[in-house]
Amino acid sequence: MFALPPSPLSAVHLPIFVEKRLQVWMKRDDLLHPEISGNKWRKMKYNLIEARQQGFxxxxxxxxxxxxxxxxxxxxxxxxxxxxxxxxxxxxxxxxxxxxxxxxxxxxxxxxxxxxxxxxxxxxxxxxxxxxxxxxxxAYFVPEGGSNALAIKGVMELTAEIYTELQPDFICTAVGTGGTLAGLWAGAAAPTQVLGFLALKGALGLQDEVAKLLQNTGIQPQASMALRPDFCGKGYGKYDQELIDFIHFFEQNNPAIRLEQVYTGKMMQGIASLAAQDFFPEQSTIVAIHTGGLQGRVHLVNCE
Ligand SMILES: Cc1ncc(COP(=O)(O)O)c(C=O)c1O
Missing domain, CATH: 3.40.50.1100 (Rossmann fold)
Incomplete structure (x- = not known):
């Protein structure tokens, strides 16, 4: 069931995407490794190589x-x-x-x-x-969240994998420390737009954080990027019945995909809401990154 990169792209099925004529895919990085999954695999790869090369x-x-x-x-x-x-x-x-x-x-x-x-x-x-x-x-130091220049290099490989299969109009990710977003942005090419769905409040700080991370790589992004602070609910790690119901509904429609309530659930809820608001032009192709984190999935009432 688990796979080495490239991770598969799975079609995402929700009635709103059919209604709005959107093609939505999920980049299944959650399948990369049972424990080092999602963006963690991408962010850690070159850090571990560097640590080993430096003899740590x-x-x-x-x-x-x-x-x-x-x-x-x-x-x-x-x-x-x-x-x-x-x-x-x-x-x-x-x-x-x-x-x-x-x-x-x-x-x-x-x-x-x-x-x-x-x-x-x-x-x-x-x-x-x-x-x-x-x-x-x-000892080799890895910052909180694992976000540094080498993490961005790893995440850029994820973007490259997507482009070998399709040319998305939008690439979406959940955002914590901003490293994954920075890597996707660095790796994306126009006309793809990169959307970052905040898992915590504080968009302004994150904009700076992402800019700082990119500065350290010397990469000038070619695509456009927007932070979406409007789908983090009451804040980091907090969830309400609406989110739980959404995850439940999502999983009924996509039985092979599991979401969790801190990152990927909020991101998918955000994408579905934006679709309902006609944010995405008809016929858009959207890739949502499954950044893993399923170890933190709580037992969702009515959801198992
Ligand atoms: C499952 C999951 N998704 C998304 C993120 C956000 O990634 P980043 O910290 O690179 O913004 C994290 C961690 O922070 C995470 O654990």
Whole structure:
């Protein structure tokens, strides 16, 4: 069932897409690896190669108790033979506080819990931990969310894969730290438009973040890009009955595709809403990226 890149493109079926004469596809990066799935695979690939080439045997990163990135880094450490340290937001937490953290610990990730205040100053937290544990001074650092220039290089391969199969009018992704969006934007060519559906509030900050990430690569995007802050609901990780009902409906219409409530569910809900508002011209071809994250899927009432 799981596949190495190129990941498949699956047709997405919803009545609104038929009504509005839209061709919608899902780029199934969720099928890339059971644990290092979706955008995590793309973002990690060149970072792991770089870490290995520089002779590192340890990886350090940051994340919250439900972080898909922490989860994937722990799995990558286990699969590719790196020791991993996860610096976790919240000193009230422990390794059993969430399924994500329990998985990370089971993969062998060393978890270091820091207060939410201290977490804001990551360089300082990192230095303090490295001074206390000198073994971690020789480690490859992956930023929170895994978004850096090498991550963008990996995500650009995803865009290239899409273009070998079709020329979409729109490429859509969920947005957290902005790395996936930056990579898709860097890899897209006009007339494709790239749409980023925010999973958290704060579009202005993200615009800057994406620009900064791209600056580090020296790439000037050729396509147009827009952030959609209007489908994040009440904010990061928060979901309501309408979203649950939408995911339920989506999965009934697309039994081979699972969504989750933090990223891909909100993105697909956003695409369906925009379709209903006639945002997409008739006959548009839209590719939505399945960025994975299914480990964080909650048991959705009425949805299983
Ligand atoms: C499943 C999933 N989709 C989308 C995103 C957003 O990716 P990015 O942080 O590159 O914006 C993330 C992580 O942040 C994620 O875990």
């Amino acid at each position: 045997t340890r990886l350090i990163t940051f994340g919250g108790a439900y972080s898909n990135h922490l989860y994937a880094t722990a799995a990558a450490g286990k699969v590719f033979g790196f020791q991993t340290l996860g610096i976790v937001r919240g000193d009230e937490l422990h390794s059993e506080s969430s399924k994500t953290l329990a998985f990370c610990a089971a993969c062998g990730m060393e978890l270091h819990f820091v207060s939410r205040t201290a977490y804001r100053d990551k360089p300082q937290v990192l230095t303090a931990i490295q001074q206390e544990n000198p073994v971690w001074q020789e």
